[in-house]
Amino acid sequence: MSAPDQDNHVVLSVQDLNIYYGNIRAVKDISFEVHEGEIVTLIGANGAGKSSTLRAISGIIPYKGTISYRGQDLHKVPADKIVAMGIAQVPEGRGIFGSLTVRENLKLATWQRKDKAEISRDYERVYSIFPRLKERLNQQGGTLSGGEQQMLAVGRALMSRGTLMLLDEPSMGLAPVLVRDIFKVLREINQSGTTILLVEQNAYMALRLAHRGYVLETGRVTISGTGQELMGNPRVKEAYLGG
Amino acid sequence: MNKKQIVSSSLLLIAIILLALLPLMTKKNSTINLVILLLLYMTLASSWNILGGYTGQTNLGHAAFFGIGSLITRLLWIGGIPFSIAFLAGGIGAVALALLIGIPAFKLRGVYFAIGTLALAQILNLTVSNIFPEMSYNPNLADYQLMPRYYLFLVLAILTIGSAYFLVNSKWGLGMMAVREGEDAAESLGISALKHKLLALSVSAFFAGLVGGAFAYYHVSYYLSMPFGPEWTFDPMMMAYIGGTGTIIGPIIGAVFFVGLKQFLVWNVGEYHLIIFGTLFILIVLFLPGGLVEAWNKSRRLLQSRTGQKKNRVVPIT
Numbered sequence: 201m202s203a204p205d206q207d208n209h210v211v212l213s214v215q216d217l218n219i220y221y222g223n224i225r226a227v228k229d230i231s232f233e234v235h236e237g238e239i240v241t242l243i244g245a246n247g248a249g250k251s252s253t254l255r256a257i258s259g260i261i262p263y264k265g266t267i268s269y270r271g272q273d274l275h276k277v278p279a280d281k282i283v284a285m286g287i288a289q290v291p292e293g294r295g296i297f298g299s300l301t302v303r304e305n306l307k308l309a310t311w312q313r314k315d316k317a318e319i320s321r322d323y324e325r326v327y328s329i330f331p332r333l334k335e336r337l338n339q340q341g342g343t344l345s346g347g348e349q350q351m352l353a354v355g356r357a358l359m360s361r362g363t364l365m366l367l368d369e370p371s372m373g374l375a376p377v378l379v380r381d382i383f384k385v386l387r388e389i390n391q392s393g394t395t396i397l398l399v400e401q402n403a404y405m406a407l408r409l410a411h412r413g414y415v416l417e418t419g420r421v422t423i424s425g426t427g428q429e430l431m432g433n434p435r436v437k438e439a440y441l442g443g
Numbered sequence: 444m445n446k447k448q449i450v451s452s453s454l455l456l457i458a459i460i461l462l463a464l465l466p467l468m469t470k471k472n473s474t475i476n477l478v479i480l481l482l483l484y485m486t487l488a489s490s491w492n493i494l495g496g497y498t499g500q501t502n503l504g505h506a507a508f509f510g511i512g513s514l515i516t517r518l519l520w521i522g523g524i525p526f527s528i529a530f531l532a533g534g535i536g537a538v539a540l541a542l543l544i545g546i547p548a549f550k551l552r553g554v555y556f557a558i559g560t561l562a563l564a565q566i567l568n569l570t571v572s573n574i575f576p577e578m579s580y581n582p583n584l585a586d587y588q589l590m591p592r593y594y595l596f597l598v599l600a601i602l603t604i605g606s607a608y609f610l611v612n613s614k615w616g617l618g619m620m621a622v623r624e625g626e627d628a629a630e631s632l633g634i635s636a637l638k639h640k641l642l643a644l645s646v647s648a649f650f651a652g653l654v655g656g657a658f659a660y661y662h663v664s665y666y667l668s669m670p671f672g673p674e675w676t677f678d679p680m681m682m683a684y685i686g687g688t689g690t691i692i693g694p695i696i697g698a699v700f701f702v703g704l705k706q707f708l709v710w711n712v713g714e715y716h717l718i719i720f721g722t723l724f725i726l727i728v729l730f731l732p733g734g735l736v737e738a739w740n741k742s743r744r745l746l747q748s749r750t751g752q753k754k755n756r757v758v759p760i761t
Contacts (some may be wrong), residue, residue, distance in 0.1 A: 252473075279631070280633045300617075300620060300621065300624065304620075308629070312633040
């Protein structure tokens, strides 16, 4: 996919991000930007620091460096307010509330919203994207299959109505056909105006979808470029795309 | 309203009417006292359940809130302040104490809140027994009437259980359950874990403090440290677990079951009932974490699926 207009303004800017777990520096001086309308992906192996980076943006873990959203510094903003600012999230491991129903899971994502009419329109939108969820509204989240849970997690992120969506490994634990479905939906969501930052181990799918990507290795950005450039890069090919 | 709701709300109404008319039906004080005990435990267990059951925060020091409520109420009331004001002050005092421990403890994750509340209750138990070692804060027996006490407990039980019901069915209640299921996931949807925990804690402590105040009004003579004893934490907790945490009906059933079984065991095996209750508690946590409510739901589902299969079998093949 070709990148949208390069002049578009910056939605998310991460500068010199460092994350420590005790004495271990998990993320080292990472910098990247996400522009309006883009899909940007962070790829890398286990432990490369991808999820930590996302968790820092969500305000769940402490960090050093600067993260700003539409020009606003996020450092002092608590996690729950970050959502209200317009950053929707699909957390690692999906974060489905197992003993709550599908309907309650979706409703929770509207917690910060006051626009009732818009909310009911958004429910319809989620049902039209994921008809399966509508069939299972009164079922407990924990009884859904892995694919359905991922749909619910994405549906929830849609209900929180962000202009930037963060996704942490949406392909995790899913059959290839379901991964394809989810990624197709992500492209549609992007085309309808939502900017996406995607963290993935499934580099092939992520790079095919993304406009731009960054490769993370042991906490550093080692390679960056457009999705196509990265797919053609011999090192990326060898390390992440199976040669 | 659907059929199930009509049935359960009319049952509820009948129960409340029967309880309200009880003093007309019996003149035996022992019966009234037993029902008071039941109402007290239902209230205490339900209040524990708001935080422990619905919000997933293990409070091992509910006695601190029950105790501080009874201490404040007793001292003010015996000191000549109108009971209604003393009573309300007990509830508010409990909330203040709860926030004092909750705000620092909830900023940390994990077991800090459980340990903090356990320590708080023990410290208060010792401190109060040292400051007020004698039993001289007693009401004038000539004025003592049982009926106002009974109705106070009844109204308080209805108020507590009703508030718990409306709270957990509200937007805030849904947020509390989300925090119980996963703090990070809740925060990733914009739900502040800290705010929801503090709300649940405040409501829980408020009603615990009020029921402590009712206890101070009801009980004639006791050491002021008595309501701080660990049994005021662990008995209601056990009731909530026996009945089913995270449900409205659970603590009510649990309280009835607990009081009934305790009466029976105390009569028959005396002090050994403690061992039996301890074992029962461990067994329930291990094998029936949803308590009696879950056992009931499971057996009903089992029955339904059995009858469902039978129906399938008689479907004619066309």
